[in-house]
Amino acid sequence: MGAWGHDLFQSDHDFDMVSDMGAEAGLDKLEEEAVAKANADGDADAEEHVYFSLLHPTHPDIVRQHLDSGVLVDLIKEKKAAMLAPPSKWSFLQDPCYAYVLLGACAMGLGCSLPAEYLIMLKMVYTEGGLMPGALKQMRKALFGPDGFTNGVPYDFESKSLIETANSMSDEDYKPNPFGYVGMNVIGPGGLFNTGMGDSSTSAVIKELRAQHAKPDACGGCGATAQANSSALMQCGKCKVRRYCSAACQKKHWKVHKKVCDPALY
Template sequence: MGAWGYCLFQSDHDFDMVSDLSHEAGLTKLGKDARVSAKAAGKSDEDIERDIFYSIYANLCSDPELVRRHLDSGILVDMIAKKETKMLTPRTTGLKEKLFGDWSTDPCYEYILLGACAMTLGCQLPATYLAMLKKVYTEGGVMPDGQRQMKKALFGPGGYKNGEPYDFKSKTILEEANSKPAKEPEDNGRGFMLMNVPGPGGFFNTGMTTTSTSLVIKELRSQLNKPNECGGCGVASRPKGEALLACGKCKNRKYCSTSCQKKHWKIHEKVCESAKVSL
């Protein structure tokens, strides 16, 4: 349930998600077929188990190049589209979620981790996907160190380039655990030892935004699902029935007045294509 470090790929949460993404990408079947072929070719069970293991995360994969080609055949593009739709679809929050929190996988975190995994393989990431990642990489519960890793990959220097495997330089869980100070963990007073740190997502609240609380995700959803409403107050037309005004920078957000636009700018600037230019 926890994490040994605050970077990407240092938590049970991340590796559970990597396993799910790998299965969704068809790597379970790909590996099974490869093991059957190897067995037919006379390889021993020991050699097969040692040599054939496919994952969407390159550091856990025996043949990253094969998996990269598999994903670049169109499978990755389909996965991205599905994850983006899920991320931008409003989530329903029932009584259980309000009382105990949401235990399910955060769609934004999954969207970001999919990109990180694809980068480790050197996949071809669509420009539209990279543009969206630049808007949401701080959201969905990604830990601060993970955010810094994604920022470097997306903006540089030495950032990700399509076709070139990218190293996030995350220590493995074992390396991170072994780098901890050599001292006995303290009893938390409830009869067990706290060996690591709370991980992102699930039961533990790390203080990061989720898909349900993120203003960035809320704005992106509103732009997509309510394109003909004022971003500030939600009206469908200006006071005299005139058409809404469009944001002069991105053209993707509409407003009933410059006053409404200025009040909404602190939120919209986070996703506006020319966000660094003031109104």
């Protein structure tokens, strides 16, 4: 899980997750079919120059069309469900909120059409999954601008690859350590090697989203299932989803709920 920078896609951690999500999206099978077709058409070396991935594929138009056919929407639903589910004992290895946000970054880079509700959710949770400082700035710019992401237009996060990072190092950076090696590693993001940036297990935003998902018919303030007089719970006047047993509970809980109170999400 080495990392060579603080931006998106500058760590083995990110690359592993991108590879896993690409397989979930069916890109491995799509690549196999493309290689087989190219071989049948006489291209014996197709396997060496045909690469389908969520990150820098050789044929981005084909990958984008595949994802926009409904595959991306289904994958978003899966990653959202994982993010809103109670954390498992293995969550420390791969933060589900990090995966949800990284999928968005991949889709933006390819110029996919992202559902409006996904963009809204990304704006709420991109800070909650343990992204590195550079990655946070990149996502903030992509989501809020200026010159941010536009649906259907490939977005360049301008993250340097390992080779580009090495080539941009100064002579001062190339000083070897006592063992004679030139180190490039920085602390990696997320999961097992937590960077101190926090993660979804301690996030008030994710906790509220999970509570709404797990107990939609309970008071957000105290967990009651009815008002004191046994009447049905009242609903939040804005999102029409979060429910409360009293005005006092709603007022007390507003400082948390306001962070995720958006009717477009539900």
